[in-house]
Amino acid sequence: MNEKILKSETVGDTPNDLYDRRDKAIEELAGLVDITVGRSDKDEFMVYIGQQILVQGGKKSEIKLVGDAERDGKLDLFWKDSGDRVLMKGGRLQGLLEIRDFVIPEKIDQVDSLTVNMVDTVNSIHKDGFGMNGKTNINFFEIKTLSNNSRGEFDSNGDGVNDMTAIFRVSGKTSLEKDRPIGIAGTLTFHKNDGNNTPVYISYSKDDTVGQVIQRINNSRVGINASLNHDSQLTLKATLSEDNPKMNFVIQHLEDSGQFLVGLSGILSGSGVGGSFDYRKAGEINKFQTSSEDISFTPYYNPSARVKISDEIQGNEMSIAASRGKAIGGAQDYNSPNGHKDGSNALLIASALRDKPIMVEYDTNFTSYYAFSISKLGTESREAKQEMETRNVLMTEYENLRQSISGVGLDEEMASMVQFQQAYNASAKMINLQSELLDVIVNRLVR
């Protein structure tokens, strides 16, 4: 259109129809992307997206769609010539991209976290209980894990070699008392789950109680939450990743310069860097002194889609571990099944899901995490609605202003037209009169 307009302008025409069509196209474009129009040069009509040129006179820059392999092939917009990403700040496209890349994944993550924490909590208590048929150590829920071997290892870059250990939860071997001073000092090192593995140091001293150290870990938001489980053992769980959903629920790094995680709670086998656990290596499961029963592996991507009741329970209700065993054999491990067909394990599961402080992300329990997610969703949705209504009102005002300048009032035009019509009639009348006058002079004057 620019070319055609330029051509007809050079020969002196005013192609109003083309102007109108161009304006309509720009309006449509403005709805999709945040464009600015440059009319400073009469011969070159420019359209910019931010700082990048989309249309320059008769030249256009093409945009192509490129799929992102890291994010399951989601498409993004790139300039064909320079290969740079198209930077948009507003418009329908940007809105769609924001929803797709931020809002919806956040909600999916929240549901995933609820699922993973529920499954893990129920399973860990269920495994410690006994069914009517005496069976124990059975999972209630089955969830596909990221790793496919018994050491939690996973091949993250697809080169055929396992290069990371994906663990979601680890529980210590010893039962702890929440309010007893620990009597030891040291520094814990964690890495944040943010793609940079930013280290965070948390120190503890001998007058701190177990409860206080746990609080300190949770308040620091290092990608790990700490709690005491149903057997009062220290439990560390990974949280959602801050930048990459594929790294959700992976414990990044556990290191203790002292004995809190080692001798006191029975999680790591050794202190210092040598005893530390880091997910970026295979075989790291050896750094834990806990048995494999007390370690949960990271679930596969989008775990909410892959949860089901385990086959053992589906096939046989007598295996549902509603009762606790008797603590025989030291260490309060409740590993003897005789007696106690009493339903106390079921009560433990119920209270853990209801209100025990088992930590879901950085919220204390399920109820508060769920309430937080729902109210965030509600508030965001309401804000969006109100924004939209406000914008609509503003747009109406702008429309009206534009209309008042460029619009056509039917009555005005009709009145003008009547005026011109009358003027035309009057002129026609005048010419008629002139013609009659001349007629008299020419034809009537006889000698």
Add this chain to the structure above:
Amino acid sequence: MRITGQMTSNSLVKTLNRHQADLDEIQTQVGTGMKIRKPSDDPGLATNQMYFKTRLHELEQFGRNLNDGKARLDQADGALSTVTDILQRVRVLTVQASNGIYQGDKGFELEVAIGKEIDQHLRALIEIANSRDSTGKFIFGGHTIDKSPFEAIETKEKGLKGIYIQEQIVGVEYRGDIGEQIREIDRGEFIGVTIPGNKVFWGTNTSVTAGKDSTEYSVPSDQRIKINGVEISISAGDKLDDIIDKINSSPIDVKASRLGNNNISLTTTTPHQMWLEDIEGGTVLKDLGLIEPNASEPPGNFARTATVTGLSIFDVLIQLKNDLTSKDQEKISGKDLSDIDSALENILRHRSAIGAKVNRIENHAQRMDFDRSFMTELLAKNEAIDLPEAIMNLKWLESVHNYALNIGSRIIRPTLMDFLR
């Protein structure tokens, strides 16, 4: 500002659309009766709504638990009422038998008759002790549900004076455990709804006296023992007196004491069968000579060198029957009678405990009902619409919509064109 035809029509369309949206919203509200359907309608209220609904569900479940608990307690009470009747009848027979006139040949027949009747009462009691509830589980077995709590041991012994009186019951063993079934009646509040058989069906206080001298005994390491399901910690280096102190200061119905030979003796303070256990690999009770070193679990694990006394209700009746056979009138009127009285007293004690629990449950249920109606009211105020208000709004919107349509149509139509001829 110039007003063009486009502006007028745009403005009319926008207004009509807004009205439509509002009408739609109100219609849905009236149709569903709810103010909030999505969290975005009112995020604050939505969160409250979740909490209220959760609490309501909880209250309903607790109500069901309360009903179940009360039914069980009522059933136990009914059973114990029958037991009381039987024991009182036995008491009457005992008084009869202790009367000296039942001697001689005539006395023999009466003694046989009384003996037979007592035997029948014994069997009836065993049946009651093994009764089941509506779901088929044993009431007095504690947590055991797969075998009868009380099992009669019978021998084919000959009965009185050569007359064969079927298989004689010489003992009744308790095969259940000491668990108490609990029900949750509020968050974290539990109430027991059954009583295990080793407490209910015991007639006299029991005692276990070790046959070992424990003067020199010192506990080798920290460990725990379990008496009647309660765990007691024993520290390394504790001597006999320390152990006795620890047992006596624990919240159990058992008292420990040191007897003449420096041996330990445990006695119950209310009639029940004691359950002793060494747990977590400990050996204290075995070392003190109270339980057998290689024995399995209680209740059959008392040491063979220990002296065990105490009678269950069944033992009392069997003892009475034997004394009738041997015509030991002194015992019948002395020990047997007082044992029966002790058994009666124990049953009464348990019945009043049940009564107290039933009272507590009823009070709690009343409170729950009140809570439930209060919650329902709160929830309704929170999420339900005020129907008159909503209908008024609907009517008002309708009329506003009508006005807009009316006026809009008047303004849009006429132009100068219509009047130019």
